[in-house]
Amino acid sequence: MPKNRKERDRQQIENTIDNLHEARETLMNExxxxxxxxxxxxxxxxxEEQIASLKEELEEE
Known part of the structure; x- marks a missing residue:
């Protein structure tokens, strides 16, 4: 996997995790x-599925 794709996937994982955390906070709002x-x-x-898939791709290289 080219380095720029690897970095893009890492950034995508980070962004998705951030979105997941924000959404969980929203769920606590009555x-x-x-x-x-x-x-x-x-x-x-x-x-969560997307994060797992991207992490798996990164590990396979």
Whole structure:
């Protein structure tokens, strides 16, 4: 894997983790409607899958 792609993947992992943490904080806000919380939980599941996949790609090189 070219170094620039490797660095891009690392940055993408970092950004996705940041988004995951922000979303978890939003879930703790009681003012957020339940439908929105449901949507956020689903997005977080996808984020976790994406993080795992990107980490696996980095390890394979």
């Amino acid at each position: 003012a957020v409607p339940e439908e929105e919380k449901k949507r956020i939980r689903e997005k977080n599941r996808h984020r």
